[in-house]
Amino acid sequence: MSTPMEFLLWTKGPMFDWAIAIFALGMLARLVEIFWLGRKPDYAEARGSEWGPGFRTMISRSLADPGTFKRAGFDVLVGWIWHLGFLIVLFLFIPHIELIKSLLGLSWPGLPNPVIDAVTAVTLVGLVAALIHRLRDPVKQHLSTFEDYLVWVVTFLPVITGYIAYHRLVNPYPVALGLHILAVEILLIVLPFTKLTHMFTAFIARWYNGAIFGRKGVQS
């Protein structure tokens, strides 16, 4: 791994295999455990269905209610902005779609690069703003643990290195691209073992919430 190209090939080869394997293993272990354990059986007669309210709650709990927005407008707004930006860049940048296609065989149309570029810039600003707020807000400061800063770093790195690689701000180019791929691999490895699992579990939890209330005939 003495040359930039060897570094890039390592990130695209063995390191990618390791990262994707650890991610798949960790994530499947977490998810299977969650589903297998399930919820405590409810022996009471059902008063309503589970599925409809479950799915409805997956959406309704993703949208902040007016009270939350009033109390923590910054968190809601910045959180939404960078989460959306991250997803747009991840799923609608053409080289990313090509990668997903090669892994899963699924493909969809992408967005023009200048749009992705702009969204990346906004996402970066959003992430930095979120960090500053976390560092300055006394309550957040008190609540934050090492893990919170770790997940921020592993989320921020793929975006910033992607921006650097796209604009060729580091030379030679294989180093820039290799660093981006490596940053994503670190994210993949860390993901199943930190609160980043919320990418998957947040919606499962929301579904369970909605389903439990739905079964009881309660609006959620």
Next chain:
Amino acid sequence: MATHKTLGESLREHGVTRRGFLKFCAATASMMALPPTMTSAIAAALEKARRPSVIWLSFQECTGCTESLTRSHSPTVENLILDVISLDYHHTLQAASGDAAEEARLQAMKENWGSYLVVVDGSLPGPGSNMGYSTIAGHSNLDILKETVEGAAAVVAVGTCAAFGGLPRAHPNPTGAVAVQDIITNKPIINVSGCPPIPTVITGVLAQYLTFGTLPEMDGYKRPLAFFGQSIHDRCYRRPFYDKGLFAETFDDEGARAGWCLYRLGCKGPSTYNACATMRWNAGTSWPVESGHPCLGCSEPDFWDAGSFYQALSVPMANPTNTMVAAGIAGAVIGGVGATMAKKQQQQAVAKRQPVTIEELEQKL
């Protein structure tokens, strides 16, 4: 060998007109991103320049680089500068053979000690490997290179093999091939990579050396920035299609016929630095992407080993789907076992629990 003639004299002897010569100088100025006013300075300097003694060493190579440089679109000024004016020793081109040829090399070295240029094409078996894979007149490539470079002003590694090891160095590298820069560390090296490199790039480098007496500004891979400063992708005429997300999906679909971007067909333009997109090939006729084929990335290190030529750049080297599925299954088993054990513990806890009534507790107190 007409060492004492100036370049201007030699060119005129070969029927190059003043107009043709100035056109070459203007092209060279623009290639090197110099202002047009520099054309006359280049012309004046080249006119007066004594031709440099150039010793051309061919090692583990396919002669493609020499073919590209000498037979590209003759007769041109580039061509003449290269094959008529400059070369004191070139295996492929010289008439002499055997001892006479080697003698010519030694003589050129002696007469121009400290000022001659060494051009190398091809990689060479590195130290520790079997030198028998490539020898000239019974001498190993390594010995010849070291001996020849000793009195050189600079070394120009022409082609990806000389610059980075190229095809001979591709996995599993049976000959232990290395690049010139792996061996030579005490002389200035200019890498003119490409498989083969663009003819005008090598003459451009020589012209710069003759005009300014200096080596060109170089990138991290010791390639002249004037030619390797921008990626194929950034200068590609199909770039607007990439930015708009319009791609050829196969070599014969509507997109391919409409000239859309070849990224999805494996174009390595984004990671490749070369001047093909601006200078083109065959007297500016076309270049690979213009003729409908993705860039292979031939001017980059390890391009033979950098994954399929026909897979997009962002695709991993080997398809990790099997690894992913196997790891996923293993993860599911681990998760299942973990959850089962947790459930069992729960059941055991329920079975073993000893209910205590308030009365019993009160009695104990």
